[in-house]
Amino acid sequence: MYTRGQIAAPKLDRRVELQAFSVSRDEAGQPLKCWQAYATVWARVFEARADEKFTAEQTIATVTKEFTIRYRTDIAVKHRVVFEEKSYDIKSISSLGRRKWLKVIAKARAE
Numbered sequence: 001m002y003t004r005g006q007i008a009a010p011k012l013d014r015r016v017e018l019q020a021f022s023v024s025r026d027e028a029g030q031p032l033k034c035w036q037a038y039a040t041v042w043a044r045v046f047e048a049r050a051d052e053k054f055t056a057e058q059t060i061a062t063v064t065k066e067f068t069i070r071y072r073t074d075i076a077v078k079h080r081v082v083f084e085e086k087s088y089d090i091k092s093i094s095s096l097g098r099r100k101w102l103k104v105i106a107k108a109r110a111e
Contacts, residue, residue, distance in 0.1 A: 010068045010101065012042035017082040018075060035080065035087075044068040045083060048105065061110035064091075071099045081106045 019035040026032050048064040065088060067081055081088045081104060088106030096103055 010044040012044050012069070014043050014045045014083065015040055016043045016045070016067060016069070018079055019082060019087075020079050037082075038074070039072075041069050041072075043083075062107050063110045064105065064107045067104040067106060068096070069102050069104060071095065071102055075102065075104070 017037045018039040018041065019037050022034060022036045024032045024034075044067070046066040046068075048066045065081075065083070067083070067088075069075075075090075075093060077090045077093060079090055081090060086108050088108040090104055090106045092105045094103045095101070
């Protein structure tokens with residue numbers, strides 16, 4: 001039973017990967033820029049919206065998803081979420097329920 005002000009536990013039934021951008025060096029000392037996974041977590045996934053924009057004589061379709069995950073301190077808007085082999089750039093992160101959950105809004109190009 002939940003008291004007033006508490007948020008019920010969401011159904012975390014999807015696995016998502018959290019990635020951070022990193023720069024390392026190859027054997028020749030050249031910089032290698034890549035995304036590296038730092039966590040795989042359970043999430044509730046909700047499709048927030050799909051948009052289309054017409055710019056530079058081409059149509060760009062995007063999909064925005066809302067990911068609800070357990071609260072953690074190692075996530076930032078400079079990171080991204082990978083869900084079903086698609087990468088989503090994080091646009092916002094907000095805390096829900098006194099450090100119990102995070103709502104992550106992320107956007108990807110539709111294919």
